[in-house]
Amino acid sequence: MITRRRALVSGVAVAATAAMVGPAGSTAAAADHTKAQSKAKPTIVLVHGGFADASGWNRVIERLQHDGYKTIAPANPLRGIPTDAAYIASFLASIEGPIVLVGHSYGGAVITNAAAGNPDVKALVYVAAFAPDKGEQLGVLLNKCPGSLIGSSVQGVPYPNPDGTTGTDLSLRADKFRAAFAADLRHLGEQAAERGASSCSAAPRTPPHQAAA
Template sequence: MDSLRTAHVSVSFLVALMVTFPPPVKAKEKSMSKPSIVLVHGAFADSSSWDGVVTKLRAQGYPVIAAANPLRSVKGDAAYVASVLDSIEGPIVLVGHSYGGTVITNAVNGNANVKALVYVAGFAPDKGETAVYLSGKFPGGTLGPTLAPPVTLPDGGKDLYIQQDKFRAQFAADVPAVQTTRMAAAQRPVTEAALNEASGDAAWKSVPSWFIYGELDNNIPAAAISYMAERAGARKTVNVKGASHVVMVSHPDQVAKLIGEAAASAR
């Protein structure tokens, strides 16, 4: 009888111990967790430009952060995004739109957790190149004439905006007018200096990359993005027919799909 009582106590003790100290997650279970997706918006936009993509990625179980890009300087913006990356454990897929592509190119900075780069109508500069240089390397860009008179900053710098009445045709021609009216009013300015600042070492030389862009992009000519994708040795490049510069807004399905493909390689 005493032995049965002892056995019962031992079993109860083991059950209590397992509840208090649950068994460790198996290596196989850890490997099944999905990488984090960090989205970096570009000039004349904000984090809400990723709303459709965020919804689709979260529905697939991905942890997602749409970082607020300061749009002040390449070095400073990259350092800010790098601090966001440093706060994340495990593999990361880093995504940049437009000028945000320059930022992600510089933000990796040796972070081994960044396993993939996705350029969404984004710049992928080599060391020493600027956004202004790359956008003017091929014909077709029409941003210059649509810019409003610069806003002079206290430090003497200049903030750039797109004229609101020209915003849709220039930036988001395939997005409904009611939506682009809001986007134009809420656009985030970029400094003139940031667009003319030389990029540092190119992360795409050591991190696999994917590219997607719109056929009718008026900010960065399609030929320029195709050139950068080929130079980077992109794993996959998608040209969305009829799409504007904000391809993530007008075609979130296709952008999320490509990010998912990049994420599948990052596990």
């Protein structure tokens, strides 16, 4: 059985391999296949989405590094695409050699913009992520398909910008977090109850007469 994490790592590795050998079907790439294989592997940059942090990539990083890929997960500032894309773009500029850029959820919109004009970015990988076309707005895409609870679950906290203007940090209300962001995960109480029931059913039963003795 292929787990979601294993499929993700495999997909990123495929993109990384493609970045090394060049476009499929290219005569030049085919002729230089041996030479391309000897080149250094690309750096894989993992960009997290909203209401999360870079630690969500920990297990993915372990597996990619085990396979010999230099892997980095920078902190996405989460202060709007103009700010976040500019920051990730500046981070990419510090990396030498080919890059495979990966985005999850909101991070997909960030990498789409951050990669623009950078010839070292050889592949973009979207993991359940927004992949906006030119001119598309994230808010429009979010509301394109009904059912999302994010909009009604968000709360804003203002913060000052260096130029004197005010920005807004967005977070999910604690009482809405699970339904809006992790509805597919069972409640911790349910998991504990299941573990307890499993332990009880698996435990050896002591006959009453032995217990009394």
